Amino acid sequence: xxxxxxxxxxxxxxxxxxxxxxxxxxxxxxxxxxxxxxxxxxxxxxxxxxxxxxxxxxxxxxxxxxxxxxxxxxxxxxxxxxxxxxxxxxxxxxxxxxxxxxxxxxxxxxxxxxxxxxxxxxxxxxxxxxxxxxxxxxxxxxxxxxxxxxxxxxxxxxxxxxxxxxxxxxxxxxxxxxxxxxxx
Amino acid sequence: xxxxxxxxxxxxxxxxxxxxxxxxxxxxxxxxxxxxxxxxxxxxxxxxxxxxxxxxxxxxxxxxxxxxxxxxxxxxxxxxxxxxxxxxxxxxxxxxxxxxxxxxxxxxxxxxxxxxxxxxxxxxxxxxxxxxxxxxxxxxxxxxxxxxxxxxxxxxxxxxxxxxxxxxxxxxxxxxxxxxxxxxxxxxxxxxxxxxxxxxxxxxxxxxxxxxxxxxxxxxxxxxxxxxxxxxxxxxxxxxxxx
Amino acid sequence: xxxxxxxxxxxxxxxxxxxxxxxxxxxxxxxxxxxxxxxxxxxxxxxxxxxxxxxxxxxxxxxxxxxxxxxxxxxxxxxxxxxxxxxxxxxxxxxxxxxxxxxxxxxxxxxxxxxxxxxxxxxxxxxxxxxxxxxxxxxxxxxxxxxxxxxxxxxxxxxxxxxxxxxxxxxxxxxxxxxxxxxxxxxxxxxxxxxxxxxxxxxxxxxxxxxxxxxxxxxxxxxxxxxxxxxxxxxxxxxxxxxxxxxxxxxxxxxxxxxxxxxxxxxxxxxxxxxxxxxxxxxxxxxxxxxxxxxxxxxxxxxxxxxxxxxxxxxxxxxxxxxxxxxxxxxxxxxxxxxxxxxxxxxxxxxxxxxxxxxxxxxxxxxxxxxxxxxxxxxxxxxxxxxxxxxxxxxxxxxxxxxxxxxxxxxxxxxxxxxx
Numbered sequence: 061x062x063x064x065x066x067x068x069x070x071x072x073x074x075x076x077x078x079x080x081x082x083x084x085x086x087x088x089x090x091x092x093x094x095x096x097x098x099x100x101x102x103x104x105x106x107x108x109x110x111x112x113x114x115x116x117x118x119x120x121x122x123x124x125x126x127x128x129x130x131x132x133x134x135x136x137x138x139x140x141x142x143x144x145x146x147x148x149x150x151x152x153x154x155x156x157x158x159x160x161x162x163x164x165x166x167x168x169x170x171x172x173x174x175x176x177x178x179x180x181x182x183x184x185x186x187x188x189x190x191x192x193x194x195x196x197x198x199x200x201x202x203x204x205x206x207x208x209x210x211x212x213x214x215x216x217x218x219x220x221x222x223x224x225x226x227x228x229x230x231x232x233x234x235x236x237x238x239x240x241x242x243x244x
Numbered sequence: 245x246x247x248x249x250x251x252x253x254x255x256x257x258x259x260x261x262x263x264x265x266x267x268x269x270x271x272x273x274x275x276x277x278x279x280x281x282x283x284x285x286x287x288x289x290x291x292x293x294x295x296x297x298x299x300x301x302x303x304x305x306x307x308x309x310x311x312x313x314x315x316x317x318x319x320x321x322x323x324x325x326x327x328x329x330x331x332x333x334x335x336x337x338x339x340x341x342x343x344x345x346x347x348x349x350x351x352x353x354x355x356x357x358x359x360x361x362x363x364x365x366x367x368x369x370x371x372x373x374x375x376x377x378x379x380x381x382x383x384x385x386x387x388x389x390x391x392x393x394x395x396x397x398x399x400x401x402x403x404x405x406x407x408x409x410x411x412x413x414x415x416x417x418x419x420x421x422x423x424x425x426x427x428x429x430x431x432x433x434x435x436x437x438x439x440x441x442x443x444x445x446x447x448x449x450x451x452x453x454x455x456x457x458x459x460x461x462x463x464x465x466x467x468x469x470x471x472x473x474x475x476x477x478x479x480x481x482x483x484x485x486x487x
Numbered sequence: 488x489x490x491x492x493x494x495x496x497x498x499x500x501x502x503x504x505x506x507x508x509x510x511x512x513x514x515x516x517x518x519x520x521x522x523x524x525x526x527x528x529x530x531x532x533x534x535x536x537x538x539x540x541x542x543x544x545x546x547x548x549x550x551x552x553x554x555x556x557x558x559x560x561x562x563x564x565x566x567x568x569x570x571x572x573x574x575x576x577x578x579x580x581x582x583x584x585x586x587x588x589x590x591x592x593x594x595x596x597x598x599x600x601x602x603x604x605x606x607x608x609x610x611x612x613x614x615x616x617x618x619x620x621x622x623x624x625x626x627x628x629x630x631x632x633x634x635x636x637x638x639x640x641x642x643x644x645x646x647x648x649x650x651x652x653x654x655x656x657x658x659x660x661x662x663x664x665x666x667x668x669x670x671x672x673x674x675x676x677x678x679x680x681x682x683x684x685x686x687x688x689x690x691x692x693x694x695x696x697x698x699x700x701x702x703x704x705x706x707x708x709x710x711x712x713x714x715x716x717x718x719x720x721x722x723x724x725x726x727x728x729x730x731x732x733x734x735x736x737x738x739x740x741x742x743x744x745x746x747x748x749x750x751x752x753x754x755x756x757x758x759x760x761x762x763x764x765x766x767x768x769x770x771x772x773x774x775x776x777x778x779x780x781x782x783x784x785x786x787x788x789x790x791x792x793x794x795x796x797x798x799x800x801x802x803x804x805x806x807x808x809x810x811x812x813x814x815x816x817x818x819x820x821x822x823x824x825x826x827x828x829x830x831x832x833x834x835x836x837x838x839x840x841x842x843x844x845x846x847x848x849x850x851x852x853x854x855x856x857x858x859x860x861x862x863x864x865x866x867x868x869x870x871x872x873x874x875x876x877x878x879x880x881x882x883x884x885x886x887x888x889x890x891x892x893x894x895x896x897x898x899x900x901x902x903x904x905x906x907x
Contacts, residue, residue: 131751132750133750133751134576134577134579134580134750134752135580135746136739136742136743136746137742161762162761162764163759163761164539165535165538165761165764167532169535169768175737175740177741188742188745189741190742191739194738196737207765207769208765208766208769231738289904292903296902298812298901298902299902318817319817319819322817322820325812325815325903326815326816331813331814333813333904336810338810339498339807339811341497341501342494342497353490354814354816354820407814
């Protein structure tokens, strides 16, 4: 009995000891999470497709558009700058898949403002997302983001601002409920 | 007269040894002084542990202050020992990291009974300790707050005696307390010990191999008579060396 | 219980030498762990504070992190410059609200000189603040006016009116000085806690002026330049190092970025500062974790030393334990005593580590700030640090269970009399 006790204690002590540096070392990023308040079971959460955010005329223009123009001028491209929003999407609650681009941080290195974009990376064979394919998010509680390549389901309520003029571009924003990493 | 110690039909043997300790009968009343003659190898440490409750006999009973030691749980036995026993060893009696006074008051940390009695009689544990130290001839040294490792062996034994006496336990057990002392110190020690035991009505069980001390005690017994040691020379050497 | 702690304390005090060594070993390893963690946090914080209010940064083609480092933090060298007319085209893009060009390449006694426009002081921000405040003086107006950051002023002892000479290149000791055109300090910026504090700011025209008669990085004109007689067109900047860009609306960010990146006439890179920063942290992350793992291993080793120390003394203390039993202690008291010693030793080591950390920060803080722009000041441990310290303390106590258990079992066996 005594020898076993001895060995058990020693093993237990060593095991817990490794917890201390591990706590410091293994900095898994936390996803800022708030309780899911829509009350729906997960499978009932409405999936929002990015194309739903495009007004029909933009969608038609997309389909009619030629290949990406690589003229290399310091000019804003003619096509794909649409800022029109679909008013019907305002207030729609659901989840949008995409990637998060951080814009601002707080003093604890958490993200206070970010963009949700449909695809990652400035891949040169694909044009950058036009304004109405971006969703601006300013979470109530700053979130800690891990690496830039994680895809997320972003749960929240879409807001489409209705202001539109030459200088100020209207945009989609989202009231964030929670972030969910998309696993493989 | 209350009985402070009673042993009946005690038998104890170590698991893998042929040697066994047997004490058919031993009893002490309050205030009695008994000399127990025990040469090396007769099992003094074992008997000490049995009376103190740190060893349990295979047969027979040990009663300390009327309580059957074997029937109590571990912590209860510790309490019994703390409340009723004071022990003086041959050497290494003191904790080197505590002062003289703190060494003397040690039993009061573990026995509420002795603590209360010392406080009642002297007002504070510190005063109690100093009283006993003074009674044993260490009044000045206590004042000087000397570190215990600086004390001579004789002085250390006296501090141990003070510790054994504080709070008025029922029985003081001595295991060769004077074997490391010279004659003068030895005589002084025994006189002081007798005086304090008499004053407090504490019983005294003095175990030693030194027969020359026996005459001072009103009652004398020999452990060799009491115990039937079936020891071989090998057992002698391995168990009795420290004594 | 408090009695046991008192006994444990007295016991440890008695074995001063060994105890001190053990405590110091643990203290040093804790210093290492906490120190790395603090520097890491502060470095990230310093980076964060510097990147505020700018939507895009544009420079010659470079890795995003590299561009971020040399344009914002003045670490590393720019790869190339971009032409002035490219800049004008960029400025003309409809979504662009404001631009602040900067020109790097000169220094003053190790501090980088930044050629820029007056708008720099209105647009650059840090943390939550937009615009830079002056603690003394004003922005540059005359050609040879200079504005300096708080660190430059404090370390070199400059105030408005001081005359300074700029050097060519960014080495600490510059061999090529622009001593024919000294500058006058006209303003000192308030402290920002960013690289701005270590900057010397002059106008773009001034950069042109000091490089008149310089070809291929060497001064070839013999005669001193007569400042008053320089025709204005010669002071027109021809190239700049980078541009900070603010947009009317953020939704155009990616489009402007793409346009800049695909510009054929000149290879350029446009970065989103937040994204580049995240990439920088991802790069640093691996190194940081390795350092922390090493420090963690050091702490573990120190705790093992602690365990060994206590275990090693157990044999000598058998009589002590027997004595305690004799006065009425139980094996559980012996167990508790040793556990208390382990707890006290670990606690003392942790406390020493924290004290050493604060001391080191107090001593080295000013130097770190002047040299690296990193702000580390003494301060109580953060919540995270306290949690880590708590874990280490728990670990020490858990390890202490081993000698405590050994002593417990021995005490059961030995009782009040130790024969051997």
